[in-house]
Amino acid sequence: MSILARYLNKQFFKFLGICHLVFVFLYLIIHFFDRVDNFAESHVAVGKMAAFFVSQIPLIAAQMLPPATLIAMIITFSFMERDNETIALRSCGISIIGLCKPVLAASCVLALFLFCLSEFVVPFASTFSNRIWRGDVQGQGHRNALTKTHTWYRGSQCIYNVPFFDNEKKLMLHPSLYFLDSSFSLQKKIDAGKAVWTGDGWELFNAIVLAADPSGGYSLKRHDTLRLTLPEPPEIFIMERREPEEMNLWELKAFAQAMQDEGYEANRYFVDFHIKIAFPFILIVFSLMAPPVALWKRRFSTPLAVCAGAGVCFTYILVLGISRAAGIAGVMPPVLSAWLANGIFSMLGIYLLIIKNR
Structure with a gap:
């Protein structure tokens, strides 16, 4: 690594550490005051509240890194411009593009770090914090055990296994219900094609009932429809739906594919899957945008450059939000909706670099 690269990376990582800590701290403070009333009303212990906010830090850190x-x-390039260091470097034959290479390499390393953080740390931390929020604050209980695509729920009369739940239609898809006695022996198992909430119970369609008989064996019966009076409402299964940030890349893809295979609308999950892939590349995109923004005008002060950078961030979020909504609505393919913002800002950054390098 050259002396220039070491100097640039030293300055960059120094400012990155400061900016990242400030952004995470501010986000956490705002998040705290937004949620603290809910914790107080639910009489949640201080230790559990602290655990909730601590477990939110990985997700916040990942979101604030770009x-x-x-x-x-x-700030790094603006300070160099202020101190006339860029003029000295250009007089030595180092172009603006050459000046950007060390930070571009650093952004690639950061992108790899962000991918690992989002893939291996954020899902576990988000699952933990959401369990506290749903169970202790919203009072939805802790009786659900979530796996990749199935929800297990221990009800008052039976144990539910629900592969998928349609929030809008309030129906279970391919549920299995297990009825156990006091010694946890299986007394009855019901498999159904779907189950629809009727207001006081569930109506099962294409049900197969496996029931224990007095002789110690099991009998099998088929029912086109079967009504069960069970107290568990659909809200229990709606509230325990896993969010995309609670799943890693492969879990999210498997979930989206399974939803699609069962005939359900899965655009949202496919879009979020591709956004998970595209998200770390934001760092590389921003590394192309930062130098021309900071060096655009000779007397472009650091505060103005930072404001311009904030404008770039908000514009990027706006473009990504619009393209994501278009992808979910089916207007554009999920891959395009996830990568559109990266593509636009990458081309813009390269164009500005070429203009500034002249």
């Missing part, structure tokens, strides 16, 4: 990277790069 804007912190952009602002840190802008």
Whole structure:
């Protein structure tokens, strides 16, 4: 690594550390005051409340790393421009593009770090924090055990296994109900094609009932429809739906594919799957945008450059939000909706670099 690369990376990572800590702290403070009333009303213990906010830090850190990277790069190059270091370097034959290579390499390393953080740490931390929020704050209980695509729920009369639940239609798809006695021996098992909430219970369609008989064996019966008076309402299964941030890349893809195979609308999950892949590349995109923004005008002060960087962040979020909504609505393919913002801002950054390098 050259002396220039070491100097640039040292300055960049110094400002990145400061910016990232400030952004995470501010986000956490706002998040705390937004949620603290809910914890107080639910009489949640202070230790559990602290655990909730601590477990939110990985997700917040992942979300704040791209804007912190952009602002840190802008400050780095803006300070170099202020101290006439860029003029000295260009007089030595180092172009703006050559000046950007060390931070571009650093952004690639950060992108790998962000991918690992989002893939291996955030899902577990988000699942833990959401369990506290749903169970202790919203009072939805802790009796559900979530796996990749199935929800297990211990009700008052039986144990539910629900592979998929349609929130809008309030129906279970391919549920299995297990009825156990006091010694946890299986007394009856019901498999159905679907189950629809009737207001006071569930109506099962294409049900197969496996029931224990007095002789110690089991009998099998088929029912086109079967009504069961069970107290568990559909809200129990709606509230325990896993969010995309609670799943890693492969779990989210498997979930989306399974939803699609069962005939359900899965665009949202496919879009979020591709966004998970595209998300770390934001750092590389911002590393292309930061130098021309910081060096655009000779007397472009650091505060103005930082404001311009904030504008770039908000514009990026706006474009990503619009393209994501279009992908979910089926207007554009999920891959395109996830990568559109990266593509637009990458081309814009390269164009500005070429213009500034002249």
